[in-house]
Amino acid sequence: MNTIPLLPNFNLVKFKADVKQGFKNLAKGGFKNIYSHIDQLGIKKGVDELGINKFVNQCALLAAGSGAMAGAGGLATMIVGVPLDMINLVTQQFRVTLAINYHKTGRYEVKFNDFFKIVASSLKVDAGVTVTKNIMEEVAEKLLLNLGSKTAERLVPVVGAVIGGSANYLFIKKVARQLRES
Secondary structure, eight states: OOOOOOOOOOOOOHHHHHHHHHHHHHIIIIIIHHHSSHHHHHHHHHHHHHHHHHHHHHHHHHHHHHHHHEEEEEEHHHHHHHHHHHHHHHHHHHHHHHHHHHHHHHHHOOHHHHHHHHHHHTTTTOOOOOHHHHHHHHHHHHHHHHHTTTTTGSSTTHHHHHHHHHHHHHHHHHHHHHHOOO
């Protein structure tokens, strides 16, 4: 007797709640952890060698790659892929932010709190004078909204890869444009 394997029950509401909790965890220390692993001197060298436009494009392509992988297999890859994609997307956003800051100011070493004010500003979050847990949670929420708008479409294999890759690429390009205009 042949049986068709059933997909495990997938609760979209629980998935969204888990992703939202992941963003709260990002706000509690994850942003700083991601930031501390970025090679600021390497970003300076990359901008100096490639130029700012090619460096931004490189970051956008790296973001597109993880977005495409997260959506390539539909639900199966999305469960593991979305958190990894989000970490890569935040990393590429941070790299672009540091690169444009270096391009504008000539300074490539930036302390985390000063840097996070730039990130908050690029997402239209008012960071005020100090970076607080609430500001970090608001930034995490804005990032969740940017990612969440295309999450359902990533459930469809192959189409999800195109949507995920395109969404990430365009997000990084938009961040770069906003940073240049500020």
